[in-house]
Amino acid sequence: MFTSLSVVCILTLLQLSTTCISSHTQLQGTLHRRNYFYIGEQYVNTPGTNNGSEIAFGQIYVEHLVPATVTQSLPVLMIHGHGMTGTNFLNTPDGRLGWADYFMNQGFEIYIVDQPSRGRSAWQMGVDGDQSDFDATYISSHFTAVEKFNLWPQAALHTQWPGNGTAGDPIFDNFYASTMPSLVSDKESSIKVKKAIGKLLDDIGPVILLTHSQSGQYGWILGDFRPSLIKTIIALEPIGPPFINAVFPPLTPARPFGLTEIPVTYSPPVSSSCDLKPEIVPALTNASLGTTCFRQAAPARQLVNLKEIPTLVVTSESSYHAIYDSCTVEYLAQAGVPVTHxxxxxxxxxxxxxxxxxxxNGLEIAEKVVLEWIQNTVNK
Known part of the structure; x- marks a missing residue:
């Protein structure tokens, strides 16, 4: 016969067991199949040799995640930002499930890439361009602990990063350890992304394209290059604003084709970036915050290949993008892109x-903003 103490012990063990099983199940996330492959490679003579030996460059690593039950007709293609890799979307630095798992749980296939010459996509010495990286203070002041540095007014509103966002905090250290050297030239990156991801799109067919930060301009480039294969663009704080860098000196010219480093299709056509005639938008310009907003002088040329792609731009409350994303949206709208901010x-x-x-609160954003957009725009 069990004593009352024995019963208490057994119940306690059962409760602990249930808790452990529940926690373990939660960490496993969505049952899925995983595959990876490379695409977009080109061969070139091995630098410093003349014996006919060759190496591959320009390829991208692609991770393909397929949930056990696929209920959505279109996959989501996710492209990370500068200094990052596709691991951004797998889980969070403090071990929570990430957006890849969330969208698989909603029935989507997922494709995640590492940009060319980044992470699992090889950088080839003597072939690929120079690289740079972010130091820990840059990451803290721009991304993870912006409220401590107050480099722009909205930074004080930041509350959502897990942990304190600075070196020595285990969550920050885990995140910072994931950062990677990146090509210095956004023009070089754009050319390589267009080729490699263009080939990927040709192989996998239509997608929902999700970009972040530096890869924001790739959304416009890829939408222009393969408009029939991109059913919507979801741009999380895309690189901008048009024609010039903002907020952080030096405020140098950039993105000579408006929002891109390389040519995209305008109507009437442009023979060079000089054909675009920028003019200042006073209402969206704030010199004290280091932001000059440009649009095209009327009549504005149209981004004709993007005119049938519904586009969503998402901006956080306390990010530096809160200062100038409206300018990016203004430029897209003026050029005929159906954009929602x-x-x-x-x-x-x-x-x-x-x-x-x-x-x-990342999963709240995924559910209430991104998934809702897909349901109302693509799945309507």
């Missing part, structure tokens, strides 16, 4: 910075 604070999602999908 969701500022997270306006829909009750507060305290996020630039790495919104890793932050404590």
């Amino acid at each position: 969701v500022e997270l604070a306006d829909v009750g999602i507060k305290g996020n910075a630039h790495m919104m999908f890793m932050e404590k």
Whole structure:
């Protein structure tokens, strides 16, 4: 016969066992099949040799995740930003499930890439261009602990990063260890992305394209290059604003084709970037915050290949993008792109910075903003 103490012990063990099983199940996430492959490679003579030996360059690593039950007709293709890799979307630095798992749980196939010459996509010495990386202070001040540095007014509103966001904090250390050297030249990156991901799109067919930060301009480039294969563009704080860098000196010219480093299709056509005639938008310009907003002088040339691609731009409350994403949206709209701008604070999602999908409320953004957009735009 069990004593009352024995019963208590058994119940306690059962409760602990249930808790462990529940926690383990939660960490496993969505049952899925995983595959990876490379695409877009070219061969070139091995630098410093003349014996006919060759090496491959320009390829991208592609991770393909397929949930056990696929219910959505289109996969989601995710492209990370500068200094990052596709691991951005797998889980968070503090071990929570990430956006890849969330969207698989909703029935989507997922493709995640590493940009050319980055991470698992090989950088070839003597073939690929120079690289640079971010130091820990840059990451803290721009992404993870912006409220401590106050480099722009909205930074003080940041509350959503898990941990304190600085070196020595285990969550920050885990995140910073994942950062990678990146090509210095956004022009070089754009050319290589267009070739490699263009080939990927040809192989996998139509997608929902999700970009972040530096890869924002790739959305416009790929949408222009393969308009029939991109059914919507979801741009999380895309690189901008048009024609010039902002907020952080030096405020040098950039993106000579408006929002891209390389040519995209305008109508009437442009023979060079000089054919685009920028003019200042006073209402969206704030010199004290280091932002000059440009649009095209009327009549504005149209981004004709993007005119049938519904586009969503998402901006966090406390990111530096809160200063100038409206300018990017203005430029897209003026050029005929069907664009919607969701500022997270306006829909009750507060305290996020630039790495919104890793932050404590990241899944709320995925559900209430991104998934809702897909359901209302692509799946309607």
